[in-house]
Amino acid sequence: MLEIRGVRKSFRGEVAVDGISLTVHKGKIYGLLGSNGAGKTTLLKILAGIIQPESGTVKMEGKSIFERPEVKQRIIFIPDSPAFFPQSTIKSMANFYRSVYPRWNQAQFEQLGDVFRLDTSRKLSRFSKGMQRQAAFWLSLACMPDVLVMDEPHDGLDPVMRRQIKNLLFQEVAERQLTVLISSHNLHEIEDICGPVGIMHGGKMRVEMDLNDLKADTHKVQVAFRDERHERAISSKLQVLHREVRGSVSLLIVRGDRERITAAFGIYQPYVFDLLPLTLEEIFIYEMGDAGYDTRPLLL
Numbered sequence: 445m446l447e448i449r450g451v452r453k454s455f456r457g458e459v460a461v462d463g464i465s466l467t468v469h470k471g472k473i474y475g476l477l478g479s480n481g482a483g484k485t486t487l488l489k490i491l492a493g494i495i496q497p498e499s500g501t502v503k504m505e506g507k508s509i510f511e512r513p514e515v516k517q518r519i520i521f522i523p524d525s526p527a528f529f530p531q532s533t534i535k536s537m538a539n540f541y542r543s544v545y546p547r548w549n550q551a552q553f554e555q556l557g558d559v560f561r562l563d564t565s566r567k568l569s570r571f572s573k574g575m576q577r578q579a580a581f582w583l584s585l586a587c588m589p590d591v592l593v594m595d596e597p598h599d600g601l602d603p604v605m606r607r608q609i610k611n612l613l614f615q616e617v618a619e620r621q622l623t624v625l626i627s628s629h630n631l632h633e634i635e636d637i638c639g640p641v642g643i644m645h646g647g648k649m650r651v652e653m654d655l656n657d658l659k660a661d662t663h664k665v666q667v668a669f670r671d672e673r674h675e676r677a678i679s680s681k682l683q684v685l686h687r688e689v690r691g692s693v694s695l696l697i698v699r700g701d702r703e704r705i706t707a708a709f710g711i712y713q714p715y716v717f718d719l720l721p722l723t724l725e726e727i728f729i730y731e732m733g734d735a736g737y738d739t740r741p742l743l744l
């Protein structure tokens with residue numbers, strides 16, 4: 445289990461991560477979403493022990509990860525642009541990882557060669573962005589980490605490789621309870637693989653929930669009342685994240701339990717009432733709007 449409590453980090457007086465707490469349970473795939481500059485990468489680097497926070501704690505199975513090489517050896521961070529030594533090849537990087545990570549698994553490395561069909565003797569600097577990312581996955585999985593932290597892992601990968609990597613992650617989670625933390629703007633990919641998700645904005649965690657609960661807790665309501673005062677009355681009873689008027693019909697994004705919402709609207713007997721599920725992308729946009737991010741579509 446990874447536990448972050450009250451973590452804060454600023455750069456030259458500007459707060460990037462503002463007192464964040466989160467828990468990732470063993471064997472879960474956690475999706476970290478957020479606006480640009482929200483502080484996701486900074487938080488992931490803190491988690492991986494690359495950046496030290498000014499305050500707060502980061503613990504893995506109860507042990508602080510800072511200045512504890514034996515704990516850090518169990519966490520692998522794949523940054524948004526994987527970095528390799530100059531002139532290195534997959535073969536030479538594998539030799540390096542083997543010397544640094546005591547759990548390096550040569551058999552796993554060789555088996556993964558069937559998935560990542562890359563030339564292990566070719567300079568990594570000559571690989572494309574997507575091939576470099578594949579190489580980073582290959583090497584990381586052969587290190588047999590307990591925790592895999594990934595920043596924008598799908599960036600540059602073709603759809604076949606995305607599916608291969610998704611399957612490999614599921615396999616590692618099922619077989620040996622790998623814990624995964626993914627930060628991504630690709631909400632469709634996150635929707636496919638993550639259980640718990642956190643949405644960050646302005647250095648703070650705005651929403652944290654299991655994706656299924658989050659979907660069950662946010663609804664799109666199309667409604668038309670006979671008396672417009674009824675809509676104002678509803679807004680004071682329910683948490684309305686967003687409202688748009690389309691002729692006589694209003695579109696409302698409402699937080700809360702489906703039954704409670706249906707009952708609250710039912711009192712006013714609207715002549716149109718439709719309660720629809722939202723995609724993760726819609727939830728993200730409306731939550732960001734609620735957090736003060738200007739999400740209105742702009743046409744110039």
Ligand SMILES: Nc1ncnc2c1ncn2[C@@H]1O[C@H](COP(=O)(O)OP(=O)(O)OP(=O)(O)O)[C@@H](O)[C@H]1O
Nearest residue numbers: 455456459460478479480481482483484485486487
């Ligand atoms: N090394 C640094 N020096 C100065 N400021 C930094 C540094 N790293 C991050 N920041 C600042 O911290 C804030 C959070 O940045 P971070 O990269 O963590 O955001 P992010 O959520 O990953 O954004 P994006 O989705 O755009 O990649 C930003 O305001 C950024 O400018």
